[in-house]
Amino acid sequence: MSTEPDRTELEAELRAFKRAVDHAASSIFLTTVDGTIEYVNQAFEVETGYSSAEAVGSQPSILDSGEQNDAFFAELWRTILDGDVWSGRLVNQRKNGTQYVIDQTVVPVTNGADEVERFVAVTSDVAGNGEHGATPDESEQLFRAVFERAFDAMLISDDDGEYVDANPAACELFGVSREALLGCTPFDFAAPEYDVEAAWQSFLQSDRDRGLFPLRRADGMDLIVEFAATASIRPGRHLSILRDVTALHEARQQQERQRRKLRVLNRVLRHDIRNDANVIIGYAELLDDGVVDRVEAAAAITTRANDLVRLSEQARGIEARSGEETAGRRIDIASRLRAFVDQYGSEHPEADIRYEGPETAPITAVGLVDSVFDNLLENAIEHSDRPEPVVRVRVEEHLDAPSGTVTVEIEDDGPGIPSADLEIIESGDETPLKHAHGLGLWLVSWIVSESGGSVEFEQAAPRGTLVRVTLPRRHTLSTDTATVENGWG
Structure with missing residues (x-):
C-alpha cells in the first residue's frame, strides 16, 4: 500500500522529470495514439518555429517536407502501433518553410493493460549546429530517463547477444540483479525447446522482430513474454522490449x-x-x-x-x-x-x-x-x-x-x-x-x-x-x- 511519503517522493520525481524534459536541448513532443500532439518542449518550439499553442492539437504532419513518401510513414505507424520503438532519419520542414534533417526516435507508451496510450518522439538536428540540435550528452541523459522509468523490460544487447544494459523492469522480469543480468544472453533464459541461435540470426538480418519468447527465470519459473526488438539503435547495440503475457497466453x-x-x-x-x-x-x-x-x-x-x-x-x-x-x-x-x-x-x-x-x-x-x-x-x-x-x-x-x-x-x-x-x-x-x-x-x-x-x-x-x-x-x-x-x- 502506498504511503503519503511515497506519493510525495513520486510527485517530486515527476516534477523534476518534467523540468528536465521542458528544458532539454532535444526536441520532444507527445502525441495521442491517433497522432494528435499533446505536448511540446521548448526545444521543439525553437527547432520548428511553431509555438506550443500552435502545435498542441495539431498532427506531426505540420512538419512534413514532402521528402518522405506514404510507404515511409505507413511503416513508421505500423511499427509504433505494434508497440515497437521506431528510429530513423527524415527531412522535416519548419514553419518558415526551411527544411532540416533530423534523427528521430518514437517510443510507444503503454498503460497497465499493455495497451498503447500515446507516443513520445525525441529528435535531434543532424546538423548539430548548437541552435536546434542536442549534444550527445543531453541525448544520452534523456534516453536514460526514459530507459530507467519504463514499465516494460528493456534490454540492450551487443552483436553477440550479450546484455550490456538492462532497466529495473528487466531485472524484475528475469528475477536477477542488474549485475547478474549483464553479460548473459537469451540462451541463458530460454526454454530448452526454443532455438535462440536461429532467432538471433534472423533478427540481425531483418533489423526488426517481434513475437513470443518462452522465458525461464533465474528461480526456475516459466513465463511467456512478448518481445519487440530493434537492431542497431546505435552501432553494435540492439534494443529489446519485453512484457510478461503469461496470463493472457x-x-x-x-x-x-x-x-x-x-x-x-x-x-x-x-x-x-x-x-x-x-x-x-x-x-x-x-x-x-x-x-x-x-x-x-x-x-x-x-x-x-x-x-x-x-x-x-x-x-x-x-x-x-x-x-x-x-x-x-x-x-x-x-x-x-x-x-x-x-x-x-x-x-x-x-x-x-x-x-x-x-x-x-x-x-x-x-x-x-x-x-x-x-x-x-x-x-x-x-x-x-x-x-x-x-x-x-x-x-x-x-x-x-x-x-x-x-x-x-x-x-x-x-x-x-x-x-x-x-x-x-x-x-x-x-x-x-x-x-x-x-x-x-x-x-x-x-x-x-x-x-x-x-x-x-x-x-x-x-x-x-x-x-x-x-x-x-x-x-x-x-x-x-x-x-x-x-x-x-
Missing part, C-alpha cells in the same frame, strides 16, 4: 481448450443419445407389431434407458466440475491414491486392489485431479468381467526431468477399453463416424491436459488395460497498419 489456451471440449462433448452426446434412442424406439415399434419377445424387448429398452441415465449423470458431472478450481496447486498424489485404494477395497471386498509406490509424491495439478483417478479406478473395477478383479496402482517419481514428473499407472485384468475409443481419446478429436461411448475417459483426458500432463492407454498383458498418467511436480506452460496521409498524422 494461458487464458487464450484455456479458451481454445474450452471450445474444443464443448465441440467434442456436443458430438459425443448427440451420437450416443441418438443411438440409444433409436434402439428404444425400434424395440417399442417391434413390441407394438408383436414380432419380438416382450422379455427380450424390455431388457433391451431398460439397458438403453440406463445408458441414457448414466450419460446424463456424466454430462452433469462435467458441467459441475467446469466451475471448480482450475488453478494449479500442490497435491500429494500418493496419499490421495492410497485413500482411493482403501475406499474401493472396502466397497468391493471381492477385488484385489493394491498400491505400490512411495509414501509421498508431490505434484502440481488442478483441483479436479481426484476425478481422474476416481474414474479410472471405478472403470477398472466396475467394468471388469472377472469375479475377483485385480487392480494395481503404481507411482514412480522422475526427478531427472527439467521440472520433475510423477507417473501413475493403473493396471487391471478386465476386458480392456475398445481400441476405437482409445484412438479417439488419444487423438483428441471426434468425427461423426468415430465416437467414444460415455464421457468418463474424456473427463480424464481433459483434466490431465489442464494440469500440464499426459495420459496414455495401453493393452495390458495378457489382458486388461494399462493407463499411464504423467503429471508435473512443478507446473509448466502448455509457450494493422494504420492508414495515413503525409507525415506522422
Whole structure:
C-alpha cells in the first residue's frame, strides 16, 4: 500500500522529470495514439518555429517536407502501433518553410493493460549546429530517463547477444540483479525447446522482430513474454522490449481448450443419445407389431434407458466440475491414491486392489485431479468381467526431468477399453463416424491436459488395460497498419 511519503517522493520525481524534459536541448513532443500532439518542449518550439499553442492539437504532419513518401510513414505507424520503438532519419520542414534533417526516435507508451496510450518522439538536428540540435550528452541523459522509468523490460544487447544494459523492469522480469543480468544472453533464459541461435540470426538480418519468447527465470519459473526488438539503435547495440503475457497466453489456451471440449462433448452426446434412442424406439415399434419377445424387448429398452441415465449423470458431472478450481496447486498424489485404494477395497471386498509406490509424491495439478483417478479406478473395477478383479496402482517419481514428473499407472485384468475409443481419446478429436461411448475417459483426458500432463492407454498383458498418467511436480506452460496521409498524422 502506498504511503503519503511515497506519493510525495513520486510527485517530486515527476516534477523534476518534467523540468528536465521542458528544458532539454532535444526536441520532444507527445502525441495521442491517433497522432494528435499533446505536448511540446521548448526545444521543439525553437527547432520548428511553431509555438506550443500552435502545435498542441495539431498532427506531426505540420512538419512534413514532402521528402518522405506514404510507404515511409505507413511503416513508421505500423511499427509504433505494434508497440515497437521506431528510429530513423527524415527531412522535416519548419514553419518558415526551411527544411532540416533530423534523427528521430518514437517510443510507444503503454498503460497497465499493455495497451498503447500515446507516443513520445525525441529528435535531434543532424546538423548539430548548437541552435536546434542536442549534444550527445543531453541525448544520452534523456534516453536514460526514459530507459530507467519504463514499465516494460528493456534490454540492450551487443552483436553477440550479450546484455550490456538492462532497466529495473528487466531485472524484475528475469528475477536477477542488474549485475547478474549483464553479460548473459537469451540462451541463458530460454526454454530448452526454443532455438535462440536461429532467432538471433534472423533478427540481425531483418533489423526488426517481434513475437513470443518462452522465458525461464533465474528461480526456475516459466513465463511467456512478448518481445519487440530493434537492431542497431546505435552501432553494435540492439534494443529489446519485453512484457510478461503469461496470463493472457494461458487464458487464450484455456479458451481454445474450452471450445474444443464443448465441440467434442456436443458430438459425443448427440451420437450416443441418438443411438440409444433409436434402439428404444425400434424395440417399442417391434413390441407394438408383436414380432419380438416382450422379455427380450424390455431388457433391451431398460439397458438403453440406463445408458441414457448414466450419460446424463456424466454430462452433469462435467458441467459441475467446469466451475471448480482450475488453478494449479500442490497435491500429494500418493496419499490421495492410497485413500482411493482403501475406499474401493472396502466397497468391493471381492477385488484385489493394491498400491505400490512411495509414501509421498508431490505434484502440481488442478483441483479436479481426484476425478481422474476416481474414474479410472471405478472403470477398472466396475467394468471388469472377472469375479475377483485385480487392480494395481503404481507411482514412480522422475526427478531427472527439467521440472520433475510423477507417473501413475493403473493396471487391471478386465476386458480392456475398445481400441476405437482409445484412438479417439488419444487423438483428441471426434468425427461423426468415430465416437467414444460415455464421457468418463474424456473427463480424464481433459483434466490431465489442464494440469500440464499426459495420459496414455495401453493393452495390458495378457489382458486388461494399462493407463499411464504423467503429471508435473512443478507446473509448466502448455509457450494493422494504420492508414495515413503525409507525415506522422
